Amino acid sequence: MPRYALKVEYDGTGLAGWQRQADQPSVQGAVEAALARLEPRDHTIAAAGRTDAGVHARGQVAHCDMEKDWDPFRLSEALNHHLKPARVAIRDCARVEDDWHARFSARERRYLFRLLTRRAPCTMEAGQVWRVNHRLDVDAMRAGAAHLIGHHDFTTFRSSICQAASPVKTLDSLEIDAVETDAGTEIQFRLAARSFLHNQVRSFVGTLERVGAGSWHPDQVRDALEARDRAACGPVCPPQGLYLMSVGYPDDPFAAK
Secondary structure: OOEEEEEEEEOOOOOOOOOOOOOOOOHHHHHHHHHHHHOOOOOOOEEOOOOOOOOEEEEEEEEEEOOOOOOHHHHHHHHHHHHOOOOEEEEEEEEEOOOOOOOOOOOEEEEEEEEEEOOOOOOOOOOOOEEEOOOOOHHHHHHHHOOOOEEEEOHHHOOOOOOOOOOEEEEEEEEEEEEEEOOEEEEEEEEEEOOOOOOHHHHHHHHHHHHHHOOOOHHHHHHHHHHOOHHHOOOOOOOOOEEEEEEEOOOOOOOOO
């Protein structure tokens, strides 16, 4: 059965997350239903990461196995036709080797978190950003974030229901920038690592927001990390504003096109 890599974009608003749910709309469920319209049978696809409810993606990657030898462009076009009106789209499609795996072949994940600082409620950005109604000290947040870079035990910053075998991960980068937009000042957090723990990014951002607001000293992030205790974590921010931007592979399946 030919295997295909799919680059998937979605607006997580109103979706139960990536993983298929029996009674709620999900990204996996939408794509598998579209596949069943092309080849009527049960389909099971795998993704690079199982994003939570409300989380978005610009470059999620999944793979599927088909019976027919589809032209990748035709497959993506057909899937997008049947995904309407779901908030899910196939941005790209490529034929891959039979042992290629969207999750296990991945070597890097990159996330973006968008935090909008303004007093007024969001209208056009509702569901796309986390709004806070106070100013944030970006330099202080950068100082706090510096304690998180590198190879650490991130027990403090992972969900109590995280299923990862180990809390030890390497955070390759965590960049924080203030961007002036028509909607207001947007604080953008860009993170990269081979893999992330459940709720790790949202735990980082929620904690760093407290630093930016002046409630935490930047060195308290180091203290929280070293505590290796979930109770030492700051607030976990909401999923709105979190985007899986890209997934990296040793050989990018989409680059050779």
